[in-house]
Amino acid sequence: MIRMKELWRRLRYRFLGARFDHDLEEEMRLHVDLRAADGQAAGLAADAAQAAARRQFGNATQVQEKSREAWGWTRIDSWRQDVRYGLRTLAANPGFTATAVLSLALGIGANTAIFSILNAVLLRSLPVEDPQGLVQIRMGAEGDDELTNPIWEQVRDRQTAFSGALAYAPDRFDMADGGESHNATGLWVSGDFFRVLGVPAVAGRVFTREEDRRGTAPLAVISYSFWKRNFDGNAGAIGKTVRLNRHTFEVVGVTPPWFRGLDRDWGFDVAIPIACEPILHAERSSLDERAAWWLRILGRVPEGESLEQARERMRALAPEIFRATVPGIFPVDEQRNYLKNSFFLKPVATGFSEVGAQYRTALYTLMAIVGVVLLIACANIANLLLARAGARQREFSVRMAIGAGRARVIRQLMTESLLLAGFGTAAGLLLAGWGGRLLVHFLSTQRHPLDIDLSLDPRVLAFTIGAALVTAVLFGLAPALRATRVELNQVMKEHTRTPARSGRFNLGKALVAGQVALSLVLLVAAGLFLGTLRNLLAVDAGFTRHNILIIAANVEQAGIPAAKRAGAYREISDRLRALPGVASAASSVLTPISPEGWAQMVRPEGWVSKSPGEALLFLNRVSPGYFATMRTPLLLGRDFGDGDGMKARKAIIVNESAARQFFGAANPIGKTIGMDKDEYQIIGVVKDTKYNRINENGRNIGYLAAGQDAEAPPQLRFTLRADVPVETLIPAARAAIGEVNRGISLEFHNLETQVSESLLQPRAVALLSAVFGLLALLLAMVGLYGITSYTVTRRKGEVAIRMALGAPRDAVVWLMLRDVAVLLAVGVAMGLAASLAAGRLVTSLLFGVRPRDPAQLLGAAAILAVATAVAAYVPARRAARLDPMAALREE
Amino acid sequence: MLILKMLARHGQLHGYEIANAIQQVSDEVLQVEEGSLYPALQRMLLKGWVTAEWGVTAGNRRARYYRPTAAGHKQLLAEVEQYQRVNGAIHKILRAV
Numbered sequence: 001m002i003r004m005k006e007l008w009r010r011l012r013y014r015f016l017g018a019r020f021d022h023d024l025e026e027e028m029r030l031h032v033d034l035r036a037a038d039g040q041a042a043g044l045a046a047d048a049a050q051a052a053a054r055r056q057f058g059n060a061t062q063v064q065e066k067s068r069e070a071w072g073w074t075r076i077d078s079w080r081q082d083v084r085y086g087l088r089t090l091a092a093n094p095g096f097t098a099t100a101v102l103s104l105a106l107g108i109g110a111n112t113a114i115f116s117i118l119n120a121v122l123l124r125s126l127p128v129e130d131p132q133g134l135v136q137i138r139m140g141a142e143g144d145d146e147l148t149n150p151i152w153e154q155v156r157d158r159q160t161a162f163s164g165a166l167a168y169a170p171d172r173f174d175m176a177d178g179g180e181s182h183n184a185t186g187l188w189v190s191g192d193f194f195r196v197l198g199v200p201a202v203a204g205r206v207f208t209r210e211e212d213r214r215g216t217a218p219l220a221v222i223s224y225s226f227w228k229r230n231f232d233g234n235a236g237a238i239g240k241t242v243r244l245n246r247h248t249f250e251v252v253g254v255t256p257p258w259f260r261g262l263d264r265d266w267g268f269d270v271a272i273p274i275a276c277e278p279i280l281h282a283e284r285s286s287l288d289e290r291a292a293w294w295l296r297i298l299g300r301v302p303e304g305e306s307l308e309q310a311r312e313r314m315r316a317l318a319p320e321i322f323r324a325t326v327p328g329i330f331p332v333d334e335q336r337n338y339l340k341n342s343f344f345l346k347p348v349a350t351g352f353s354e355v356g357a358q359y360r361t362a363l364y365t366l367m368a369i370v371g372v373v374l375l376i377a378c379a380n381i382a383n384l385l386l387a388r389a390g391a392r393q394r395e396f397s398v399r400m401a402i403g404a405g406r407a408r409v410i411r412q413l414m415t416e417s418l419l420l421a422g423f424g425t426a427a428g429l430l431l432a433g434w435g436g437r438l439l440v441h442f443l444s445t446q447r448h449p450l451d452i453d454l455s456l457d458p459r460v461l462a463f464t465i466g467a468a469l470v471t472a473v474l475f476g477l478a479p480a481l482r483a484t485r486v487e488l489n490q491v492m493k494e495h496t497r498t499p500a501r502s503g504r505f506n507l508g509k510a511l512v513a514g515q516v517a518l519s520l521v522l523l524v525a526a527g528l529f530l531g532t533l534r535n536l537l538a539v540d541a542g543f544t545r546h547n548i549l550i551i552a553a554n555v556e557q558a559g560i561p562a563a564k565r566a567g568a569y570r571e572i573s574d575r576l577r578a579l580p581g582v583a584s585a586a587s588s589v590l591t592p593i594s595p596e597g598w599a600q601m602v603r604p605e606g607w608v609s610k611s612p613g614e615a616l617l618f619l620n621r622v623s624p625g626y627f628a629t630m631r632t633p634l635l636l637g638r639d640f641g642d643g644d645g646m647k648a649r650k651a652i653i654v655n656e657s658a659a660r661q662f663f664g665a666a667n668p669i670g671k672t673i674g675m676d677k678d679e680y681q682i683i684g685v686v687k688d689t690k691y692n693r694i695n696e697n698g699r700n701i702g703y704l705a706a707g708q709d710a711e712a713p714p715q716l717r718f719t720l721r722a723d724v725p726v727e728t729l730i731p732a733a734r735a736a737i738g739e740v741n742r743g744i745s746l747e748f749h750n751l752e753t754q755v756s757e758s759l760l761q762p763r764a765v766a767l768l769s770a771v772f773g774l775l776a777l778l779l780a781m782v783g784l785y786g787i788t789s790y791t792v793t794r795r796k797g798e799v800a801i802r803m804a805l806g807a808p809r810d811a812v813v814w815l816m817l818r819d820v821a822v823l824l825a826v827g828v829a830m831g832l833a834a835s836l837a838a839g840r841l842v843t844s845l846l847f848g849v850r851p852r853d854p855a856q857l858l859g860a861a862a863i864l865a866v867a868t869a870v871a872a873y874v875p876a877r878r879a880a881r882l883d884p885m886a887a888l889r890e891e
Numbered sequence: 892m893l894i895l896k897m898l899a900r901h902g903q904l905h906g907y908e909i910a911n912a913i914q915q916v917s918d919e920v921l922q923v924e925e926g927s928l929y930p931a932l933q934r935m936l937l938k939g940w941v942t943a944e945w946g947v948t949a950g951n952r953r954a955r956y957y958r959p960t961a962a963g964h965k966q967l968l969a970e971v972e973q974y975q976r977v978n979g980a981i982h983k984i985l986r987a988v
Contacts, residue, residue, distance in 0.1 A: 006937060006938065006939065010937065023955065024933070027905070027906055028906075028926070028929060030907065030948075030952055031925065034950075035907065056925050057926045060926060062926070064929075066929075066930035067929050
């Protein structure tokens, strides 16, 4: 209260300042006059009395100054002065200012961009009610992410551990009625989903618990962005319908713009109740499937309770729940294992993010890299400021001589630094917004287009402002302290060409050595990541990735009875093979380098597994000609043929690894492998291929015959090898399949794109580390150039004398470079040590390169040494070109 | 403190009167540059310990009269008490030596 009044008075003074000054003056005049009058009354002469009164009063101007100060705006006034003066100084040196602002903008921009992504996928809490109270229920030793619907129903109906529970699963729904898919990002949600998260509807309503009961009507809640996009944000959307996988869903509500679902990597378009699942998957509903793992289950820990208490209660519930949900199709010993499971709870306040999980190390590494770049930029600006401080020494001396305190001058210099940082940050924020979006776009794949919410939030803003302040202090404070430590007289007296204070120069040297060291670390990192990418690109995947078009055809909604599918697939296959430009065509259940997989335990003839993992065989089911189309060499035996049908003996083709592991050097052809109830005879061996990832170790893979599948799958992939650019095949392929059945859903993928998108993370890390490594190198070069130029200017007189006395040019150049060579050596030594230390942290991101590889380290050091030597040589040679007479005369 | 004390005793004074009053009461022991009175008054105005209004002196000139506020009285009591505590302490020390 008192403060408020005080502020009010201050403000009044601020605006009525002139009147206050005037009042004060009048008051003081009265004082002096009265005192003089008293003096006169005591018998003094009029002017003597006046003088005495003045004397007694003291310095009137100072009194007025002090009174004004009491009103307290002087600090702001002088600060404004500082800013004005700082702006003038910066404007007077546009070259310096532009360099500094640009390097800061790059540094801070890169930092903010990476941090905003890091924040969005790893740090930021979900914008839902009390996100800290949300936990995910996982089970088993590996903490399986997804659980079954029977488990969810048990948890929902018995839940006493939580104040609310929900289940959901992300999915894609096809909005097109056949032909090429037009996918919407979808969510399966439990009835309580929105209520437990505290998400209201901005139009209409969210689901009720009753709407998630078996046999529910098809209803949908849509997201704000979907509403804007497809219904123009019209309230009339409620009651309208959307088509999802050929079924009509009625829109009942719209969620607020801030709710994007629980996945951070993309928002959602439509949410539908889990109980609607049988509508979309009539034939094979997962609702009662005890081995269909697809739902994420979350609970909310009751307010005032600890996670531990909730855990205890879940532990108590676990045996009952598992008894009620044990999958009957499991073998007996697996059922026993299932019953021994336990639940555990994982806090999920930040939501789910594949990018976060997959790129965690990469993001932190990039964060460190851009942090180092910012440090190097700081060192550069500090050096520039140091050099400028040298030039401005007389200015400071004069200001200090006429009474400015050292603190005042430092404040002035820091104001300038803060201004620089401020401009840099403003430009950096612009760059960051743009760079962040670019990076997200870069990381997006055709399969999973990313839509990460990068909007500025308080945390990002605090980070950026913090970075700006820290950089300002880093690059501004040391030069300011150095610059103001002057012996006034000395500087004022002499025309000092050589300030002879080696201290400041040493700081400059230390900065440059530090820069060299940091740049080396970044160069080494760039080398490692580029090497990793090169190795990944050179990996022999075992198949050709060029000119391959993959068509995923889903017949589930096309109204083809299961018995007729095989025929439809055969017809599609024949039509595709007949297309002009198609060299060969085949079909398979899976295609390589995709996230999907299929594996089973096998019993190879005459082989006993030492551990359960060894008996695992990854599988695919392929048509005749698949290996030829993919150019995977057949090493032994034969490919599948038309003869491998339902009536023939079940056949299998294995890859080299599997043949070697199960049968050693013996010829595997004709041997059998048992799987489930069947025995498969090996008819061929093919070369090893990569299954899910390019950088995986060799896996045991087996291929089954398409013609021996008891029931054709609802989705099949056709692989076409083309003589023409693959994209040009798409229209003809679409038409050809449309002739068979218009209702088949299609997706087209270029295998080359699919493979290269699987390498996005190493590619992004390699590219960014190379860019930042180069930037660091450039900054280090500028730093060395600057410090050598400075040395040359400073030692002009000395050089001139040496040359006049007959020193050869080479000797002069060497003289100038000697210091630099020492700096370089120190910097490289420090950089190598730091690289060795940092290398261990990024091992998980490397492939085929060792962080301690001497060739890598020396290579980076050599590049750095040559580049910086060139940067230093240019000004050093200038010294050697000096005309001694001119230089001496100038002296 | 001294200014507040004078104002408390006399009710309201203008600057010159305050200076004179302090001198007289202290038997001219406390002689300061009279000018330093004014920044002090400004600070007190700001703190809300005194209020000021323009009046006319005996000699018919405009003068600013200062008057202590309730907050000023409270401040005076606090300062006097504080002063006496310190003074007492110094006394004790001096006696002890």
